Amino acid sequence: MSWFRKGRVAGLLLSIVLALIVAGCGGNNDNAPESSSPPGSPSPSASESPASESPSPSESPSETPKELVKVKFSEVIRSIFYAPHYIAMSKGFFAEEGLEIDMNTAQGSDKGAAALIAGTADISLVGPETTIYIYNQKGEKTLKLFYQLTMKDGSFLLSRDKLDSFDWSGLSGKKVIGWRPGSAPQMVLNSTLLKEKIEGADVVTNIASTAMAGAFASGQGDYIQLFEPVASTLIKEGKAYYAASLGEAYGEFPETSYVATSDYIANHPEIIQKVVNAVAKATAWLETASDAEIAEALKPFFEGTSDDIIVSSIKRYKDQQTWPxxxxxxxxxxxxxxxxxxxxxxxxxxxxxxxxxxxxxMSFVQKINS
Known part of the structure; x- marks a missing residue:
C-alpha cells in the first residue's frame, strides 16, 4: 500500500499532521468508512492476541507465565494477504518470543506511517514506499523497513460477467473499481495496464476500500480489484467471477513491509529481532500446515468467513509465491x-x-536462524 500521486502529496502530508494532532488529543482513526474491516473480515479487538495470555509451549502449567512485552502494532488493512502475522499471533509464536501484539487496522499505509511518526504505533505493516517519502521530507524522524513480508501484489481482478478466457485488452472501455490514487494495488494495476498497452480503461479510485465490494455488488463497475478473503467471498456469493491475479501479471513487487522509526529500531533491537523471528516461524509453519490447521489459526481474525474461503484464499497467495x-x-x-x-x-x-x-x-532478517 502507498500514498497519493504527485500533486496530492501535500494532502497526504496534511493527513499525517492531522493524525499527529488526533494522537495528541487521545482520539482514534475512526472518522471514515475505512475505519472498519472489509466485508467478510471483521477484526479482533485492538488488543486481542489469541495466544498471548497462555503459557508458551516451553512452559509447564505449574510455571508462572513470563510477563510479555506489549508492542503497539498497526496493520495497513485486514487481509489474508498478511496471514503469517495472524498465525504468529494465534499459534503463540509472538508469545514464545515474550511479546504481546496490541493490533489495530490503519486502513492505509499513510495512516500506518503517521502512527509511527506520532508514536501511537511501535511497528507498522505498510507499503515500503512510505519509508522513501518520509526520508525525502527530511523531518526529525525517519522510517526503516526491517522485514519484507510479501513479494507480489495481493489483489485480484474480478469480472461481473463470466468469461471464457480473460485478456487484458478486454478492459478497454470498461469501468474498473480500483484502489485509492497512489496506493500499491492502484499503481500495480496502472503499471500493468501500461505494460499491456491498454488504453481507455476507466479505473475508479474514489471509493473507500471498505465500500468497494458493496459498490460492485450493487451494480457499479464491470471489474473490481480486491484482496482476499473479500475476493473469494464475492465469488462464492455469485456476484463476481475470477479474471486475473495482479501479482502474477506484474511479477515481483515488494508490496508490504514491517516498518518502524529508525529511533525505535536503534533503541529496541531485541524487540525487532523477536518480531522477525516470530513472523519467520509463522511463514515456515504455513508451508507445512494442513488446510484445517490453517483455517483454525486464521478464524479468530476473519470471523464470519468460512473455512473453505480461508483455505482458497491461502491457496491463491501460495500459488503466486506471495511469502518468500x-x-x-x-x-x-x-x-x-x-x-x-x-x-x-x-x-x-x-x-x-x-x-x-x-x-x-536487513540485519535482523540475516539473523533469523542464527
Missing amino acids: AKPEMTPELFETLQGVLIENGVLKPEEKLADMSAVVD
Whole structure:
C-alpha cells in the first residue's frame, strides 16, 4: 500500500499532521468508512492476541507465565494477504518470543506511517514506499523497513460477467473499481495496464476500500480489484467471477513491509529481532500446515468467513509465491519499487534513493536462524 500521486502529496502530508494532532488529543482513526474491516473480515479487538495470555509451549502449567512485552502494532488493512502475522499471533509464536501484539487496522499505509511518526504505533505493516517519502521530507524522524513480508501484489481482478478466457485488452472501455490514487494495488494495476498497452480503461479510485465490494455488488463497475478473503467471498456469493491475479501479471513487487522509526529500531533491537523471528516461524509453519490447521489459526481474525474461503484464499497467495522463504528487500526489488513510484508520478526521478540502506535494515532478517 502507498500514498497519493504527485500533486496530492501535500494532502497526504496534511493527513499525517492531522493524525499527529488526533494522537495528541487521545482520539482514534475512526472518522471514515475505512475505519472498519472489509466485508467478510471483521477484526479482533485492538488488543486481542489469541495466544498471548497462555503459557508458551516451553512452559509447564505449574510455571508462572513470563510477563510479555506489549508492542503497539498497526496493520495497513485486514487481509489474508498478511496471514503469517495472524498465525504468529494465534499459534503463540509472538508469545514464545515474550511479546504481546496490541493490533489495530490503519486502513492505509499513510495512516500506518503517521502512527509511527506520532508514536501511537511501535511497528507498522505498510507499503515500503512510505519509508522513501518520509526520508525525502527530511523531518526529525525517519522510517526503516526491517522485514519484507510479501513479494507480489495481493489483489485480484474480478469480472461481473463470466468469461471464457480473460485478456487484458478486454478492459478497454470498461469501468474498473480500483484502489485509492497512489496506493500499491492502484499503481500495480496502472503499471500493468501500461505494460499491456491498454488504453481507455476507466479505473475508479474514489471509493473507500471498505465500500468497494458493496459498490460492485450493487451494480457499479464491470471489474473490481480486491484482496482476499473479500475476493473469494464475492465469488462464492455469485456476484463476481475470477479474471486475473495482479501479482502474477506484474511479477515481483515488494508490496508490504514491517516498518518502524529508525529511533525505535536503534533503541529496541531485541524487540525487532523477536518480531522477525516470530513472523519467520509463522511463514515456515504455513508451508507445512494442513488446510484445517490453517483455517483454525486464521478464524479468530476473519470471523464470519468460512473455512473453505480461508483455505482458497491461502491457496491463491501460495500459488503466486506471495511469502518468500527469505523475507529480504534486495537492491533489485528496491529498484523495482522506485521504478513503479516514478512511473506512477509519486516520486520524482531526482528523489530516487541511490542507497537503500537509508531506509532499509536487513540485519535482523540475516539473523533469523542464527
